[in-house]
Amino acid sequence: MDEIQSLIHGFGVAMSLKNLALMFTGVILGVIIGVLPGLGGANGVAILLPLTFGMAQTPGGATSAIILLSCIYWGALFGGAITSILFNIPGEPWSVATTFDGYPLAQQGRAGNALTAAFTSSFIGALVAVIVITFLSPVVANFALEFGPPEFFAVYLLTFCAFVGTSKEPPFKTLAAMMTGFALAAVGTDPVTGTLRLTFGSHHLLTGFDFLVAVIGLFGIGEILLTLEEGLAFKGASAKINVRVVLETWKELPRYWMTSLRASAVGCFMGIVPGGATPASFMSYGVARRFSPDGDKFGTGMVEGVVAPETAAHAAGTSALLPMITLGVPGSPTAAVLLGGLMIWGLQPGPLLFVEQKDFVWGLIASMYLGNIAGLIVVLTCVPLFAAILRVPFSVIAPVIIVICAIGAYTVHNAIFDVWMMVVFGVLGYLFKKLQYPLAPLVLAIVLGDNAEASFRQAILGSQGDLSIFFSNKLVGFMTTLALLLLFWPLVSWLLAKLRGRVEPGRGSSA
Amino acid sequence: MQGGSGERAAFGQKTAELAVAGLFLALGALVVYDSVRLGATWGSDGPRPGYFPFYVGLIICVSALVNLARAALSQRDGNKPFVLVGQLRMVLAVLIPSAIYVALVTWIGIYLSSILFIAFFMRWLGRYAWWKVLVVSVATMVVFYLIFEIWFKVPLPKGPVEALLGLG
Numbered sequence: 001m002d003e004i005q006s007l008i009h010g011f012g013v014a015m016s017l018k019n020l021a022l023m024f025t026g027v028i029l030g031v032i033i034g035v036l037p038g039l040g041g042a043n044g045v046a047i048l049l050p051l052t053f054g055m056a057q058t059p060g061g062a063t064s065a066i067i068l069l070s071c072i073y074w075g076a077l078f079g080g081a082i083t084s085i086l087f088n089i090p091g092e093p094w095s096v097a098t099t100f101d102g103y104p105l106a107q108q109g110r111a112g113n114a115l116t117a118a119f120t121s122s123f124i125g126a127l128v129a130v131i132v133i134t135f136l137s138p139v140v141a142n143f144a145l146e147f148g149p150p151e152f153f154a155v156y157l158l159t160f161c162a163f164v165g166t167s168k169e170p171p172f173k174t175l176a177a178m179m180t181g182f183a184l185a186a187v188g189t190d191p192v193t194g195t196l197r198l199t200f201g202s203h204h205l206l207t208g209f210d211f212l213v214a215v216i217g218l219f220g221i222g223e224i225l226l227t228l229e230e231g232l233a234f235k236g237a238s239a240k241i242n243v244r245v246v247l248e249t250w251k252e253l254p255r256y257w258m259t260s261l262r263a264s265a266v267g268c269f270m271g272i273v274p275g276g277a278t279p280a281s282f283m284s285y286g287v288a289r290r291f292s293p294d295g296d297k298f299g300t301g302m303v304e305g306v307v308a309p310e311t312a313a314h315a316a317g318t319s320a321l322l323p324m325i326t327l328g329v330p331g332s333p334t335a336a337v338l339l340g341g342l343m344i345w346g347l348q349p350g351p352l353l354f355v356e357q358k359d360f361v362w363g364l365i366a367s368m369y370l371g372n373i374a375g376l377i378v379v380l381t382c383v384p385l386f387a388a389i390l391r392v393p394f395s396v397i398a399p400v401i402i403v404i405c406a407i408g409a410y411t412v413h414n415a416i417f418d419v420w421m422m423v424v425f426g427v428l429g430y431l432f433k434k435l436q437y438p439l440a441p442l443v444l445a446i447v448l449g450d451n452a453e454a455s456f457r458q459a460i461l462g463s464q465g466d467l468s469i470f471f472s473n474k475l476v477g478f479m480t481t482l483a484l485l486l487l488f489w490p491l492v493s494w495l496l497a498k499l500r501g502r503v504e505p506g507r508g509s510s511a
Numbered sequence: 512m513q514g515g516s517g518e519r520a521a522f523g524q525k526t527a528e529l530a531v532a533g534l535f536l537a538l539g540a541l542v543v544y545d546s547v548r549l550g551a552t553w554g555s556d557g558p559r560p561g562y563f564p565f566y567v568g569l570i571i572c573v574s575a576l577v578n579l580a581r582a583a584l585s586q587r588d589g590n591k592p593f594v595l596v597g598q599l600r601m602v603l604a605v606l607i608p609s610a611i612y613v614a615l616v617t618w619i620g621i622y623l624s625s626i627l628f629i630a631f632f633m634r635w636l637g638r639y640a641w642w643k644v645l646v647v648s649v650a651t652m653v654v655f656y657l658i659f660e661i662w663f664k665v666p667l668p669k670g671p672v673e674a675l676l677g678l679g
Binding site: 050051054170172173175176179180182183186190192193195197198200221224225228229393395396398399400402403406407410411414416419420423426427430431432434435437453456457460461465 | 527528531532535538539541542545546549553557558559560561562563564567568570571574575577578581593594598601602604605606609610612613616617621625628629631632633636637639647651655659663664665666667668
């Protein structure tokens with residue numbers, strides 16, 4: 001087994017003292033980021049990314065940098081559960097479903113059980129996803145080595161059309177947000193001809209919009225403004241977790257093996273196709289409620305109702321890295337930021353990574369195993385500490401977070417202009433969130449815009465402008481057709497609903 | 512704050528929908544305009560620089576028009592509040608100081624302006640005692656100084672005060 005051998009080699013890379021220390025640092029920072037309002041996985045990683053510029057220049061430094069950043073991501077995934085269960089405030093969108101049963105459990109004084117169940121199932125979800133990554137990603141990368149520009153553009157098309165087809169937001173809002181991302185990505189120097197585009201004479205725009213600044217503004221400042229609307233006080237249950245509670249919960253958990261298995265499958269699938277962790281957690285919760293013998297008691301504080309969304313969210317969040325490292329197409333906003341980091345460090349994400357950067361790829365995969373173990377240890381032992389952070393009043397936390405965001409935005413290019421842009425993006429993020437314009441496709445488009453455009457131009461250059469190149473062989477034709485199907489899915493389902501409404505006038509879509 | 516005035520809607524949902532859709536339309540038009548200027552057609556050596564952005568701008572315009580029409584025709588959004596006066600006041604209470612903060616960073620560097628910013632929040636919104644305000648705001652920035660300048664060697668913007676202290 002080639003993969004096992006590569007993985008063992010990867011463990012050798014990841015196991016150095018420095019990398020293990022970075023792992024724990026990353027996880028602890030990540031949990032704090034996940035717990036704090038306004039700092040999530042995506043913008044937490046974005047803020048800390050500039051700190052790794054120097055680190056990545058040293059030999060083996062890129063591996064250390066990705067270990068640090070991906071562990072922040074795992075930490076943030078774990079951290080989201082803490083606020084959901086104790087405070088009924090989902091720290092991350094994918095923890096919303098965890099509040100349904102987690103918070104009632106905490107109110108019944110069983111917060112420790114809920115937390116243990118959440119952390120353990122997060123860990124299991126991640127573990128399943130990492131195993132999938134270990135064995136599937138070399139296959140995918142190998143397959144993708146044959147890809148030319150048309151195939152790559154078809155993959156991008158599929159990614160973006162999937163957002164339109166699967167997101168809960170109105171399709172035209174998704175489309176508007178996504179295309180705005182592409183427009184922002186196009187600002188600056190045209191990579192092919194060197195012409196300046198959309199700069200309107202401003203020298204600040206010569207280098208274009210940086211996605212890091214956009215992420216920090218949209219997710220960070222936007223989230224703080226939204227949180228402020230709700231008021232300043234957090235009220236939460238106290239977090240007591242001890243060995244007895246942990247063991248007691250662990251004894252109960254094997255009962256839900258089927259739920260975990262289903263949740264992991266849903267999560268891995270949703271993470272690899274760019275559905276993301278949030279829909280995965282809801283879907284998994286819904287599926288668990290339907291299949292569970294206690295389905296009707298869901299929402300009143302069932303441990304199973306915590307297991308299902310947490311397993312799926314973590315599985316999806318982890319497996320979102322699979323398309324990122326194999327194809328260069330991230331499955332989630334945080335994966336998009338990590339991908340942007342790779343490009344800044346001078347690594348070209350995509351199938352060649354598995355050939356040219358074996359140490360990096362397998363070091364990263366091995367660190368996923370270790371990082372999640374580190375995460376489980378950290379959260380199980382330090383929950384009260386993290387919960388205490390949330391008791392710091394918002395009038396102290398909010399300005400500190402804004403200062404952190406400002407520093408993060410500044411350090412990207414050492415430019416104050418970026419800090420102004422962050423504030424503008426913050427206001428936009430607030431408006432978009434309130435009006436249901438999705439942020440994930442916008443961010444993905446900013447990161448991938450240039451690559452998508454380049455592969456599109458190369459593809460049609462090869463065919464002299466003939467768009468049938470995207471149907472020129474079975475593979476690319478299949479992907480393009482699937483993409484178009486997803487793009488028009490909202491229209492199709494709307495028409496179907498209309499038709500059904502006409503056939504059964506009694507039950508159809510009520511106006 | 513008196514309970515009544517904070518409960519009123521500052522903006523309706525419909526107004527907000529229309530305004531944001533209009534913003535998208537303007538952005539799309541701007542992108543289309545600049546793409547046409549650069550040439551959105553097929554040149555002698557392949558697609559010209561405006562080719563891809565032109566269609567991006569076009570899709571933004573079309574989507575914005577659909578969103579505009581939907582918002583204008585929607586009955587449901589008519590009286591729904593987008594943001595209440597009290598909520599808007601909270602949001603602006605953070606947004607305006609933040610803008611002033613960024614302006615200050617340009618003049619006096621990030622350290623002093625961050626200390627002022629944090630102190631302002633703690634005193635004004637949190638009503639903490641002055642000594643607590645001072646300890647928290649200064650300590651936070653000392654920690655950031657140690658992390659960024661010393662540990663990661665990332666220089667942050669400094670002003671005249673840091674120069675006086677010999678830290679610049």
